[in-house]
Amino acid sequence: MSAEIxxxxxxxRTIERxxxxxxxxxxxxxxxxxxxxxxxxxxxxxxxxxxxxxxxxCERVGIxxxxxxxxxxxxxxxxxxxxxxxxxxxxxxxxxxxMPLPRQISSTRxxxxxxxxxxxxxxxxxxxxxxxxxAPLFEPCTPSGIVEMMLRARCEPAGKHAVILGRxxxxxxxxxxMLVQKTPRGNATVTVCHTATPDFSVYTRDADIVIAAAGSxxxxxxxxxxxxxxxxxxxxxxxxxxxxxxxxRIVGDxxxxxxxxxxxxxxxxxxxxxPMTIAMLVRNTIRAANLQHSRSGV
Amino acid sequence: MSAEIxxxxxxxRTIERxxxxxxxxxxxxxxxxxxxxxxxxxxxxxxxxxxxxxxxxCERVGIxxxxxxxxxxxxxxxxxxxxxxxxxxxxxxxxxxxMPLPRQISSTRxxxxxxxxxxxxxxxxxxxxxxxxxAPLFEPCTPSGIVEMMLRARCEPAGKHAVILGRxxxxxxxxxxMLVQKTPRGNATVTVCHTATPDFSVYTRDADIVIAAAGSxxxxxxxxxxxxxxxxxxxxxxxxxxxxxxxxRIVGDxxxxxxxxxxxxxxxxxxxxxPMTIAMLVRNTIRAANLQHSRSGV
Numbered sequence: 112m113s114a115e116i117x118x119x120x121x122x123x124r125t126i127e128r129x130x131x132x133x134x135x136x137x138x139x140x141x142x143x144x145x146x147x148x149x150x151x152x153x154x155x156x157x158x159x160x161x162x163x164x165x166x167x168x169c170e171r172v173g174i175x176x177x178x179x180x181x182x183x184x185x186x187x188x189x190x191x192x193x194x195x196x197x198x199x200x201x202x203x204x205x206x207x208x209x210m211p212l213p214r215q216i217s218s219t220r221x222x223x224x225x226x227x228x229x230x231x232x233x234x235x236x237x238x239x240x241x242x243x244x245x246a247p248l249f250e251p252c253t254p255s256g257i258v259e260m261m262l263r264a265r266c267e268p269a270g271k272h273a274v275i276l277g278r279x280x281x282x283x284x285x286x287x288x289m290l291v292q293k294t295p296r297g298n299a300t301v302t303v304c305h306t307a308t309p310d311f312s313v314y315t316r317d318a319d320i321v322i323a324a325a326g327s328x329x330x331x332x333x334x335x336x337x338x339x340x341x342x343x344x345x346x347x348x349x350x351x352x353x354x355x356x357x358x359x360r361i362v363g364d365x366x367x368x369x370x371x372x373x374x375x376x377x378x379x380x381x382x383x384x385x386p387m388t389i390a391m392l393v394r395n396t397i398r399a400a401n402l403q404h405s406r407s408g409v
Numbered sequence: 410m411s412a413e414i415x416x417x418x419x420x421x422r423t424i425e426r427x428x429x430x431x432x433x434x435x436x437x438x439x440x441x442x443x444x445x446x447x448x449x450x451x452x453x454x455x456x457x458x459x460x461x462x463x464x465x466x467c468e469r470v471g472i473x474x475x476x477x478x479x480x481x482x483x484x485x486x487x488x489x490x491x492x493x494x495x496x497x498x499x500x501x502x503x504x505x506x507x508m509p510l511p512r513q514i515s516s517t518r519x520x521x522x523x524x525x526x527x528x529x530x531x532x533x534x535x536x537x538x539x540x541x542x543x544a545p546l547f548e549p550c551t552p553s554g555i556v557e558m559m560l561r562a563r564c565e566p567a568g569k570h571a572v573i574l575g576r577x578x579x580x581x582x583x584x585x586x587m588l589v590q591k592t593p594r595g596n597a598t599v600t601v602c603h604t605a606t607p608d609f610s611v612y613t614r615d616a617d618i619v620i621a622a623a624g625s626x627x628x629x630x631x632x633x634x635x636x637x638x639x640x641x642x643x644x645x646x647x648x649x650x651x652x653x654x655x656x657x658r659i660v661g662d663x664x665x666x667x668x669x670x671x672x673x674x675x676x677x678x679x680x681x682x683x684p685m686t687i688a689m690l691v692r693n694t695i696r697a698a699n700l701q702h703s704r705s706g707v
Contacts, residue, residue, distance in 0.1 A: 240534030307596040
């Protein structure tokens with residue numbers, strides 16, 4: 112058996128076209144162009160790459176985006192003062208603070224300082240809590256991208272056993288809370304494995320859907336999977352590769368070659384979850400704009 | 410094999426003694442007696458019984474408690490106005506609105522109106538979210554009582570497979586979020602089963618710990634359990650029984666007779682989770698008082 116490759120990039124582009132239409136209709140109704148402000152502290156190269164991609168996606172859908180770059184020496188108070196300004200600015204519909212932040216700044220305090228109605232990353236405690244009780248406002252972009260990808264690739268979670276590897280605040284925990292909800296987007300029996308799980312393959316062997324967000328290169332191999340399952344690979348790991356131009360290549364948490372022989376569907380790295388995450392960000396931004404203008408929409 | 414019976418009542422009394430000491434030390438430091446206000450709308454007999462028990466526990470630990478009883482015809486606006494007053498009252502450290510509320514009142518809106526720093530039930534979205542990200546302020550009383558009971562009965566969840574039956578906002582979902590955390594109180598591999606799970610016995614048979622919060626009488630039987638597991642029964646179900654004085658008896662979600670032959674430890678109904686829930690409420694109330702007086706404590 113050779114698995115169907117779930118084309119995250121293609122699905123993301125479809126969603127972006129939907130968002131672009133919604134942005135157009137928002138502009139026609141309100142005379143206002145939705146706007147996202149991204150705050151980037153320091154000069155981490157990977158962060159700059161991610162922020163660039165987010166800006167490009169905004170451009171594709173007609174959302175204006177501004178990136179404010181602050182020096183790595185920025186203090187927490189300086190950043191909090193900026194967030195206060197952005198919270199108060201009516202023209203700013205969404206605020207995204209790119210993580211990680213330099214050591215002297217508490218990311219917890221920064222996230223809590225955001226107006227949760229502008230928190231398009233969905234990390235504010237109020238947004239986290241709303242998602243748990245089944246009344247989400249903004250869901251974090253990576254887990255909501257995963258769910259959206261599963262639905263559009265016809266790997267519906269409802270009634271299935273979904274096994275999540277990893278319990279981060281960015282992926283594992285919010286995804287567990289989404290998949291367990293009594294909605295057509297959820298309704299899965301959910302198991303969460305992590306570093307304190309003695310042997311996660313006991314669980315993946317029984318899973319209809321495996322979502323690998325463990326942060327370890329190629330730890331999920333074909334023999335740990337149930338034939339016909341779906342595999343979503345959230346990992347982005349650098350491994351040394353002398354034959355590659357940069358001296359390394361990017362692999363997921365799943366050993367693609369062996370897994371794709373056993374699964375019926377699998378998302379690749381790159382081109383799987385990554386583009387979905389960015390599509391969810393622009394969707395959250397138009398949702399924020401709708402919310403602030405008391406307008407229903409996507 | 411015959412299981413050890415986990416004596417929830419005894420453990421709860423131990424915790425109440427710890428809380429009583431803390432209350433004493435709080436009074437000595439601040440000159441103030443911690444106070445809980447309970448709001449009860451309507452005349453549901455079960456709610457009146459629960460509220461009575463909560464008041465008695467407050468009395469045992471030295472917390473003053475006042476129950477405000479409102480008529481069943483109370484409007485949402487009237488209740489929200491009362492909550493505003495209680496939020497503003499410095500002498501009120503904790504506020505508990507007894508559920509369920511009459512139909513004309515949205516429990517969601519009422520919970521969101523509470524000052525989350527006085528929300529000793531732990532249901533405010535901010536408190537729900539804080540518990541998910543691993544920085545809890547107040548955890549809901551039933552799931553925190555379950556975890557506390559497991560720890561004190563030496564059924565530590567760390568490294569075990571915990572299977573939760575039920576995904577309510579009151580028990581299943583908050584418990585899943587507590588057990589999955591990277592702390593000595595959590596660190597379990599967690600599976601959540603619910604009404605969309607085709608056959609939950611597939612999961613309970615593999616579980617080291619089963620927490621039954623399904624709301625169905627005696628649905629977990631001995632043959633669904635792994636020998637030596639621990640069983641926590643959260644169910645409170647009335648079943649008709651002509652031989653009982655009231656014409657019914659109370660049973661849990663677990664079939665006690667068969668389960669206690671297979672498990673190594675089991676919590677009974679009544680006398681298991683129930684008293685723990687109330688002990689957690691008084692502990693949350695002294696925590697609220699400490700928080701509001703910028704005092705560290707239990």
